[in-house]
Amino acid sequence: MEAQQQSRSAIRRHPERAVPQEAAAILAAGIVAHVGFCDDGQPFVIPMSYHYDPRRPDRLYLHGARESRLLQMLAAGAPVCVAVTLVDGLVYSRTAFNHSMNYRSVVCFGRARVIASEAEQRAIFEAMTERYFPGRRVGVDYQGATRQQLDATLLVEVEIEEWSAKARRGGPKGPYDADPTAPGTAGVMPL
Numbered sequence: 072m073e074a075q076q077q078s079r080s081a082i083r084r085h086p087e088r089a090v091p092q093e094a095a096a097i098l099a100a101g102i103v104a105h106v107g108f109c110d111d112g113q114p115f116v117i118p119m120s121y122h123y124d125p126r127r128p129d130r131l132y133l134h135g136a137r138e139s140r141l142l143q144m145l146a147a148g149a150p151v152c153v154a155v156t157l158v159d160g161l162v163y164s165r166t167a168f169n170h171s172m173n174y175r176s177v178v179c180f181g182r183a184r185v186i187a188s189e190a191e192q193r194a195i196f197e198a199m200t201e202r203y204f205p206g207r208r209v210g211v212d213y214q215g216a217t218r219q220q221l222d223a224t225l226l227v228e229v230e231i232e233e234w235s236a237k238a239r240r241g242g243p244k245g246p247y248d249a250d251p252t253a254p255g256t257a258g259v260m261p262l
């Protein structure tokens with residue numbers, strides 16, 4: 072997996088905000104993945120839950136109904152782009168232009184393969200449930216998926232070929248924001 076090197080994952084705007092060393096942690100903490108793909112020249116971006124394990128940092132898992140267009144596209148090997156964003160704060164400034172957000176985000180590029188093995192499917196779904204609901208255990212807190220439910224579901228593993236990670240931190244950076252005597256107000260509203 073390459074980070075930042077190639078043109079599609081090189082951060083051109085605010086390159087000082089690149090945080091490639093945080094990419095795995097951001098993916099591990101994220102809740103929603105926005106999954107982008109092209110179907111017959113038309114780009115689509117669809118929100119999805121996902122699984123990610125930083126011990127396997129170049130893999131990300133998506134699942135859905137077997138009939139899902141998104142899953143069908145990915146299963147057929149279409150290139151995919153996945154974005155995960157954590158919004159940490161809303162940044163307000165004494166100048167309109169300098170209102171901003173504090174965030175950590177990752178953009179991944181890759182291709183997927185279908186996970187067909189039942190044992191692998193169960194392991195990934197149980198780990199995914201544990202990621203979203205720490206401490207919940209199959210067979211104790213909930214029943215595992217039935218064979219029929221697994222058959223109705225398509226699980227894909229995205230191999231991340233390249234990624235980039237970017238973060239903004241800190242207060243507003245407008246020309247008057249460091250001056251408490253200037254008119255207006257400035258600060259950060261944590262989320």
Ligand SMILES: Cc1cc2nc3c(=O)[nH]c(=O)nc-3n(C[C@H](O)[C@H](O)[C@H](O)COP(=O)(O)OP(=O)(O)OC[C@H]3O[C@@H](n4cnc5c(N)ncnc54)[C@H](O)[C@@H]3O)c2cc1C
Binds near residue numbers: 115120135138141142
């Ligand atoms: C937070 C969140 C997590 C989700 N997690 C999953 C998941 O893990 N697995 C899963 O299969 N689905 C998930 N969904 C639903 C997912 O976004 C899609 O609606 C669903 O996967 C159907 O995909 P499709 O390709 O078959 O869509 P289609 O029905 O083929 O899409 C057709 C059109 O419907 C519209 N559309 C589709 N989905 C949405 C949407 N969510 N919001 C607005 N318009 C939409 C778009 O215009 C799209 O082009 C999640 C949705 C949200 C918001």
